[in-house]
Amino acid sequence: MALDKIGIAKRIAQELRDGWYVNLGIGIPTLVANYVPEGLSVEFQSENGVLGMGPFPFDGEEDADLINAGKQTITVKSGAAFFDSATSFAMIRGKHVQLTVLGAMEVSENGDIANWKIPGKMVKGMGGAMDLVASAENIIVAMMHSNKAGESKLLKTCSLPLTGVACVKKIVTELAVLEIKNGSFHLLERAPGVSVEEIVAKTEGALVIPKSVPEMVL
Amino acid sequence: MALDKIGIAKRIAQELRDGWYVNLGIGIPTLVANYVPEGLSVEFQSENGVLGMGPFPFDGEEDADLINAGKQTITVKSGAAFFDSATSFAMIRGKHVQLTVLGAMEVSENGDIANWKIPGKMVKGMGGAMDLVASAENIIVAMMHSNKAGESKLLKTCSLPLTGVACVKKIVTELAVLEIKNGSFHLLERAPGVSVEEIVAKTEGALVIPKSVPEMVL
């Protein structure tokens, strides 16, 4: 059965390592913070200027001066730090953040990503995404395998304006975990009960399938 | 009579304007802080990371963590601020400092300055001087008119390695106040009792002398 958003977040959380600093994008990536494996110490960086994000505040305890990059009210853990936007992107560009998780509208088989603009239709802007994808060594995309029209989002070539080139390393969708290397998607795991055939059918770009494709363990 | 160091500092202090931020180099320039004309509010910036320097501390009240760029123990006035070296030179390079006063070994008639190195003999380094002279709009050199060997320090061309090119605007020596423009030294004032002839004799570079040269009023 295909994963829901929480399932995708849980699977991505398995990629976390002790001591990492992690930047989570808006949407599914934000949920990853809720599923850090026990015993791991992971700090979340938000590009608007905070390290050490904690859970959302209790009702009535929101502080207008304390938000994440999604503009949501947040809290911080003890040991947190606030800083300006230049310092925040110094952390990102300078590779001090070990993992970036973000959403995408399209990803191509060589790791290009598009997620900020649909010409003539929607332009929200790239925000920090271009800095993040150009800088991070370790980028995981969290997204649905297909768009609302049923078209694959894992493509030979992105059709939308790019956010970054040859940068995505891993993708977790509701159907599969895929690695990008040597110009192809490599199927690593499939969601419980999802067939390899379904993944093949829904992947437009080059897909390398090993002899056996294990099911995710969540 | 030629000025002493304090006289030079006093004359330079007359160049200060209300609201200016000023960087003073090591030596004579440091003395300028003692002669700020009454009623003017001037803040002194030291490139090691302090704005709002006050007088030297009383004996026994020195703080090893609080020094100026000359490594002297200092105090700060109320309203001071500390910052890192990158921010300090952002102030300097970004032209937020309105006046720089520094010493020199040589100045040329087009405003070149040399003050950091005597090849094969002495190399202390440029410290912040190259950033200061390359950035400031308003640079006053405080120095003796001649070196210890009796040779002019106001030259056609600097013989020592340069600190900056075409940057010095004004010079105050023990003998005179000179402006640099159009490739010449322009005599503005002479020290009380010093003759124009003496200044001419001790100036190697092109010197423009107006009909009347007023004496400095200290």
Place this chain on the structure above:
Amino acid sequence: MNKVVPNVGGALKGIKSGMTLMLGGFGLCGIPENAIKELVKMGVRDLTCISNNAGVDDYGLGLLLQGRQIKKMISSYVGENDEFERQMLSGELEVDLIPQGSLAERCRAGGAGIPAFFTPAGFGTEVAEGKEVRMFNNKPHILEHALTADFAIVKAWKGDTEGNLIYKATAMNFNPMMAMAGKITVAEVEELVPAGTLDPNFIHTPGIFVQRIFQGEVFEKRIEQRTVRTR
């Protein structure tokens, strides 16, 4: 030299139509809300506004958009604002979208006398069009130029009479870099205190960067995405 101005009107004196303004804030967090309302009142037009976001329809920079006072926006993210999207897609509004980190660094560079720098952000995208590309450490980078403004308008938590500023939590965001990059920098503060009140060890923006300071009259501090958990 007195940097303190009694009210927002005095603080914004000299702002004219056609000028370039920087405005601090991220979303609605840390925006100079009193100054923005005054700009609406002043009726200045054809502004170029450098600000990470463009407010929402009825608050923040959205107010200037509603009144068609902005000719060009230089921003990184402009979602959350229908009027903005309408003006942009119809061509009424010029928009220069810049990666957020490049925007922050370009403001800092403007204030720090660094005319240009190389960054990897945006290589291979629309953002790199027409820009110099150079390899460093086997990786392509693009050359980005400094940004400055006729006026930078920032919002701080506390400020003193010398212009020293401190910000609170994530309301800091773009304010410190923009404070550096204004030909004239105006600081709107929640609390104006005498010099000597703030600890010199913990000044976020040293007063040298600030030419005018005033205490804002009203701070609504609207929250864009109120998100809470249940007890």
Place this chain on the structure above:
Amino acid sequence: MNKVVPNVGGALKGIKSGMTLMLGGFGLCGIPENAIKELVKMGVRDLTCISNNAGVDDYGLGLLLQGRQIKKMISSYVGENDEFERQMLSGELEVDLIPQGSLAERCRAGGAGIPAFFTPAGFGTEVAEGKEVRMFNNKPHILEHALTADFAIVKAWKGDTEGNLIYKATAMNFNPMMAMAGKITVAEVEELVPAGTLDPNFIHTPGIFVQRIFQGEVFEKRIEQRTVRTR
């Protein structure tokens, strides 16, 4: 993930001969004095040291010079040190002198993923030899490259177990930029406190830049130019 190491020996583990080190401080102010003494003990040689100054003959980096442990110094000002001048003029010591502002900015750039930037400092001087020159705003600028180090060793006033640091007064100087630019950054602090003790609004160096932290055993904090006025 524990960043706290019990002593200076553990903090400097992995430093080997031939490595490039950054060391914070301006003159003798804000230098990691415990770490420097440990480097003498360790006997590592052929070091490239990036530090604004080179200490005095018998203190600070002067100690490493005495032991001929330094192959190359990258600094802005090296007066106040006879042994340094002797080794440099005799050619025993390689020296790269850099304008102080460029040194600070190159360290920051190294930590911030900016591979190169333009600055006016040094144009027309020895410093510009072999460097690209470009005009911006009718003024010549030179291209300067980022600096990084195998280890950056900084000294702070207080630090917490997350690696967050605060500095005191002008002992801050180069420490924050160098903390950003080390592959491994070691912080020597006067007082190590539990996470949550320091106000998150007033952290000078966020912990993300610091990999190891330890409380120094002895702080002599020598004064280079004791200057006082009479009461």
